[in-house]
Amino acid sequence: MSRNAAKCSEMMRCEIIQNAHRERVNSEMMGNRKLHHFPSFLKNAPIEALCSIASLAAIEFKRYKNAMLRKLSFLICFTFVAAGFTHSADRPNIVFILADDLGYGDIKAFGGEKCNIDTPNFDKLCADGMKFTNAHVTDSVCVPSRTSVMTGRYAFRFGKAEQGGPWGFTGLRFPTSQHTLGDMFQSGGYHTGYVGKWHLGTRMTTTDGEVQGPENTDFSKPIQIGPTDYGFDECFFLPGSLDMFPYAFIRGKEWQGSVTAQKGWSAFNRVGPAAEDFIDTEVLPAFCDEAGEYIRARAAEKKHFFLFVALTAPHTPTSPESEFEGKSRIGIYGDFVMNTDACIGRVRDHLRDAGVDENTVIMVSSDHGPGHYSGRKREATANQMQEMQKDGHYTTGPFRGYKFSAYEGGLRVPFAAVWPGVVEPGSETNALIGLNDLMATWAEIAGIELSNQHAPDSVSFLPVLNDSSTTVRDTLVTRGTRTDAFHDENWKLILGPGSGSTGPFGSETRSDEAWKSAVEAFGRKPAKNGELLDPVFVQLYDLKNDPGETTDLSADNFDQVKKMVAEYRKIIEDGRSTPGPKLPNDRNVTVFRPLPFVMEK
Numbered sequence: 001m002s003r004n005a006a007k008c009s010e011m012m013r014c015e016i017i018q019n020a021h022r023e024r025v026n027s028e029m030m031g032n033r034k035l036h037h038f039p040s041f042l043k044n045a046p047i048e049a050l051c052s053i054a055s056l057a058a059i060e061f062k063r064y065k066n067a068m069l070r071k072l073s074f075l076i077c078f079t080f081v082a083a084g085f086t087h088s089a090d091r092p093n094i095v096f097i098l099a100d101d102l103g104y105g106d107i108k109a110f111g112g113e114k115c116n117i118d119t120p121n122f123d124k125l126c127a128d129g130m131k132f133t134n135a136h137v138t139d140s141v142c143v144p145s146r147t148s149v150m151t152g153r154y155a156f157r158f159g160k161a162e163q164g165g166p167w168g169f170t171g172l173r174f175p176t177s178q179h180t181l182g183d184m185f186q187s188g189g190y191h192t193g194y195v196g197k198w199h200l201g202t203r204m205t206t207t208d209g210e211v212q213g214p215e216n217t218d219f220s221k222p223i224q225i226g227p228t229d230y231g232f233d234e235c236f237f238l239p240g241s242l243d244m245f246p247y248a249f250i251r252g253k254e255w256q257g258s259v260t261a262q263k264g265w266s267a268f269n270r271v272g273p274a275a276e277d278f279i280d281t282e283v284l285p286a287f288c289d290e291a292g293e294y295i296r297a298r299a300a301e302k303k304h305f306f307l308f309v310a311l312t313a314p315h316t317p318t319s320p321e322s323e324f325e326g327k328s329r330i331g332i333y334g335d336f337v338m339n340t341d342a343c344i345g346r347v348r349d350h351l352r353d354a355g356v357d358e359n360t361v362i363m364v365s366s367d368h369g370p371g372h373y374s375g376r377k378r379e380a381t382a383n384q385m386q387e388m389q390k391d392g393h394y395t396t397g398p399f400r401g402y403k404f405s406a407y408e409g410g411l412r413v414p415f416a417a418v419w420p421g422v423v424e425p426g427s428e429t430n431a432l433i434g435l436n437d438l439m440a441t442w443a444e445i446a447g448i449e450l451s452n453q454h455a456p457d458s459v460s461f462l463p464v465l466n467d468s469s470t471t472v473r474d475t476l477v478t479r480g481t482r483t484d485a486f487h488d489e490n491w492k493l494i495l496g497p498g499s500g501s502t503g504p505f506g507s508e509t510r511s512d513e514a515w516k517s518a519v520e521a522f523g524r525k526p527a528k529n530g531e532l533l534d535p536v537f538v539q540l541y542d543l544k545n546d547p548g549e550t551t552d553l554s555a556d557n558f559d560q561v562k563k564m565v566a567e568y569r570k571i572i573e574d575g576r577s578t579p580g581p582k583l584p585n586d587r588n589v590t591v592f593r594p595l596p597f598v599m600e601k
Contacts, residue, residue, distance in 0.1 A: 092419065093298070093360040094185075094442055095307045097347060098149070099340055100142070100197060100241065100315035101374070102366035105397030106337050107414045116393035117334045121345035122416065125364055129418030130427045130468060136434050136487075138457075139479045140368045140403055140410030140501075142199055142241065145435070146310075147173055149367075150180050150200065150230070152439030152455025154477055156484075157575065159586035161201055165213030167270065168240030172201040172225060179454045181439055182231020185306040188448035193294045194227045194235040196287050196310030202226045202239050202250075214245065214272050219259035226253055232308075236290045242283055242312040242319065245272025249286070266378035267316035280319040283312055288343050292350035299354035306442070309347060313340040316371070318378050330391045331376035333384075361419045361445060365435060369410040370395045371403040373505045382504055400549045405507035406480030406500030407549055408492075417465060429468040432487060433461045434476050440578075441465075456576030456583055475567060475577070482511040483593060486568045490544035493554075493564045495592055497537060515595050525600040532592045533561060565591060 105111035107119045109126040110133070138148040144155030151174070164171030182192045203225035204212040227235040236251050247263050249256040257275030264271035265280045291309050298305040313319075318332050320339040328334025344364055351357040372395075375384025385395045385402065401407025413435070417423055440458035443450050450458075457477075463470045476487040480500025486493045494500065498514025499507035509517075519525055521536045532538070540554035540561055554561055569591050575583030 090359070091304050091446055093305050093307075093356055094190075094445065095295075095309065095347065095351065095360055095362045096438070097309045097311065097344055097362070097364040098146075098196075099311050099364070099366045100313060101368065101370050101403060102314055102337070102340060102414065103370035103395035103397070104399060104409070104412050104414050105394045106314070106370065107341075109416075110414045111394065111397045114392070114394040114397055116330055116388075116391055117328055117337050119337065119341040121341045121348070122364065122414065124348075125344070125362070125416040125418055126426075126428075128420075128425050129362075129416055129423045130429060130465060132415040132417070132429055132431070132433060134430045134432050135365060135413055135415035136411050136432070136476060136478055137366075137368045137413055138434055138436050138477065140401075140405055141481055142367055143173060144479070145367045146200060148434070148436040148457070149438060151178055152436055152458030154436065154457045154577070156477075156479065156589055157457075157585045157587075162203070163211050164201065165211060165217075167244035167272070168199075168238070168246050169204070169212050169214065169217065170199075170201050170240070171212070172203060174200075176225060176229045178230075180230045181306070181308065181442070182227070184231070184439060184443060184448055184450070184454070185446065186231050186233070188443075188446050189304070190446065191298055191301075191303045191305040192232045192234075193298075193305060193307045194232040194237060194310070195290045195294065195307070196237060197241060197312045198227060198235075198237040198310070199240050200230075217246070217273070219246075219248070219255045219273070222253035223250060223255075224253075226250060228252060234294060236287075237310075238283070238312065241315055242280060243267050243270060243316050245270055245274065247272070247274035247278045247280075249275070249278075265317035265319060267318065267374075267380040269379075280317055281321055283319070284339060284343055285321060287311060288346040288350075291347050292353075295347075295350045295354050295356065299356050306446075311340060311343055313337075313343075314370070314374065316374055316380055318374060330388050330393050332378060333375050333388065334393065358420045361417070361442075363415070363417045363438070365415040366413040368413065369399075369401070369403050369405075371505060372507070380505070398548055401499050401501075401507040403507075404481045404499075404501035404503075404505065406478065406483045406485045406494050406496070407507060408543070408547065410480060410501075410507065411478045411485070419465060423465050424468070427468045429464055429470075431461065431464045431468070431471045432473055432476060432489075433459075433464070434473075434478075437461050437473070452580040453583065456578055456580065459578060475571075477568065477571060477577070480511075481506070482595070484568070484591070486564050487543075488564050488567065490542055491560060491564065492541045492543050492549070493561060493568075494539040494541075495532075495565075495568075496594065497539065511595060515598050519598060525598060526594075527600040529590075529592050532594065533558075533565065535561075537594075 107122045108115045109123040137145040139145040147155040161173045162171030185192045202223050204223045205218045205221035206212050206216045207218050208216050248259045257277050259275050261274045261276045263274035314336040318336050320335040324335045324339040372385040373380040396409030399408035401409035403410050436457050437459050439455040440460040444460045444462045459473045461472050474489050478485045483496035483500025497518040498509040498511050501507050502511045518536045535555040538554050539552045541549045571577045572589045575585050
């Protein structure tokens with residue numbers, strides 16, 4: 001090493017040690033949403049000095065890790081971002097694969113003996129990187145969950161969606177002015193791609209200028225607003241889920257194929273506009289192929305990139321490729337999960353074949369828990385997943401509830417992260433994270449500064465990637481379709497009785513039944529929200545000792561209930577859950593969401 005490089009290394013080493021004992025660093029970093037300050041002498045530092053500093057930084061992190069939690073997470077990525085560091089090509093690519101309705105217990109590495117499906121590719125991710133056993137989505141249903149991922153902001157803060165038609169014809173879920181993952185990565189010089197299920201609303205061209213729908217959408221004209229208006233340079237996507245018409249791909253803003261047919265698939269058999277050549281079993285391979293094309297193009301350009309791959313499986317319709325039919329031990333649902341798992345492997349193969357796998361962070365998860373109406377039958381039938389338990393397969397693992405519910409089965413998801421040379425292979429963490437934390441995490445990895453207005457509910461878990469024993473957040477808001485939940489370390493408070501879900505596909509006990517029983521137990525309708533703190537109206541669980549949420553402790557821990565309600569109310573009122581100036585919510589938000597018949601008028 002040169003003398004100048006050695007000098008830089010020693011100066012940085014001293015600063016690292018000083019920072020480890022500076023208590024104000026965390027509050028300054030989190031409050032301003034900035035990366036750590038880097039000394040000015042690094043601006044012209046030779047590359048060998050930066051490499052040496054990286055090595056020293058790793059050593060110091062291990063020596064001082066308890067004092068440095070949440071403070072020096074930059075040590076992993078500082079060679080990418082330090083003080084005007086210009087070697088931007090060395091920043092990692094980032095690929096995120098999001099499965100649809102994939103349960104915690106559907107993956108062998110998570111479900112263990114209660115998983116009767118082979119998932120070698122997701123399991124390999126865990127072996128090659130870090131397995132997260134306490135990862136959550138913010139919402140147990142598609143659109144709000146994906147909204148929080150895309151924006152780093154709790155979905156309950158957003159206003160009403162733009163008016164649109166049914167299913168895939170829905171309007172924009174949030175305005176194009178909303179800062180998104182695509183915008184963030186573009187601002188950092190990344191090329192951005194989106195492949196798969198969108199489900200965040202589009203604005204289509206209509207024949208009469210009225211609200212878009214199956215009858216008046218002009219499929220010969222480009223759509224007006226889609227992913228390219230939210231920061232994505234390229235996109236190939238479906239407007240909604242695979243069981244939601246229109247059944248046609250869109251590339252950029254152009255409909256693909258002749259959208260003149262009427263088709264419908266298994267499960268709900270929703271018949272509507274479709275491209276003549278659109279086939280449900282060919283969607284997953286199409287998305288995998290598109291991801292491969294995108295990766296190869298960026299590798300050829302030597303351009304660092306962010307790729308979001310949103311799979312449509314194993315969400316209904318249960319439509320595996322022919323090579324996977326009959327492959328699992330538990331019927332067609334298991335076949336489809338294996339097909340989904342194979343897609344993860346194909347994307348990793350594309351990265352490897354393009355020669356960019358060693359400089360790519362890949363993370364994989366699900367948008368929420370599984371719908372219990374999926375199973376051995378192609379048709380949507382209530383409680384099919386309970387039937388699969390007879391074959392030894394528990395889709396939600398040890399957890400209670402399913403999609404739509406406020407219980408862990410709807411909200412806790414499999415999550416794995418691989419980052420060659422940084423994340424320890426085979427590591428495992430029980431740190432609480434939400435998928436809303438991805439934006440802040442990726443910003444720090446990529447060296448992109450977030451303003452105080454952006455990603456107000458996103459906390460970087462980069463420190464966890466470097467040290468699996470680290471924690472970065474204590475609280476998290478999660479939601480069923482009708483009830484909110486609040487996590488505070490090991491405590492989880494559900495702000496309503498029952499599962500927080502309604503309808504024939506809701507989890508037991510459904511909200512309408514549960515609220516009715518709670519009012520009867522209370523003796524009358526509550527007259528004000530304060531009375532909704534009564535133990536008959538809330539549920540409190542100790543997830544460390546009772547992950548299956550079997551024993552409600554609210555009656556014996558009223559002070560804990562009040563404390564958590566106060567914390568949640570502050571998060572609502574502040575418009576953010578990270579330090580910083582207050583922000584407005586786009587609509588009125590309340591702590592409790594009782595059904596209309598519950599409250600005394």
